[in-house]
Amino acid sequence: MTDSPECPTALYRLYDQDGALLYIGIAVDPEVRLRVHSREKTWWPRVAQRSIEWFGSRPDAEAAEVQAIACEGPSQNVSHSTTRQRGDAKAEYRSPYPKPRQVRIPTDMWTQFGRAAKLGGTSRAKVVSQMIDWYIGEPGVMPPARPPLTPGSPS
Incomplete structure (x- = not known):
């Protein structure tokens, strides 16, 4: 999937057990985004x-998101909220990334990987994250799709 403006984009709403609206967001791949939220x-x-x-x-989804947050007042949104401001969510955020991870990869391979990810309409970070999720057996996660090989590239 790609993040280009013409790409279909989902607007999602999250509710608690009583039906109270908690959060509104947008994503090209809502399943991946919801896993990040979790x-x-x-x-x-x-x-x-x-x-x-x-x-x-994406622009259509963004416009709908701004309007929905303003009109529906989800309790956990900060962006576009009329009742919350930046900094209010700091206590609600638990980062799964306590420190940067280092992986030693030759520069030419890292460059090729970046090109291949871009050809596939994604980023290196998204491919690595999806590969790790698949490798450790996260439910419903498939390995990332490889882009078409170009002439002269390794198979």
């Missing part, structure tokens, strides 16, 4: 229900 947000265990609405482009 790892990072202290309020995630309260999520009991969700809804997903698809838009034909």
Whole structure:
């Protein structure tokens, strides 16, 4: 998937068990984004229900997100919120990344990897994250798709 403006983009809403709206967000791949929320947000265990609405482009989804947050007032959003401001969510964030990880990879391979990820419409970080999720057996995760090989590239 790609993050280009023309790419279909989902607007998702997360609710607690009583139907109270917790959060509204957008994502090209909502399943991946929700997995990130589940790892990072202290309020995630309260999520009991969700809804997903698809838009034909990212700009359309962004406009719908801004309007939905302003009109519906989810309790956990900070961006576009009329009741919360930057810094309010610091206590609700638990980073799964306590420190940067280092991996030694030859520069030419790292460059090729970046090109291949870009050809596949993604980034190195997303491919590495998806590969790790698949490798450790996260439910429903498939290995990342390889982009088409170009002439002269290793097979």
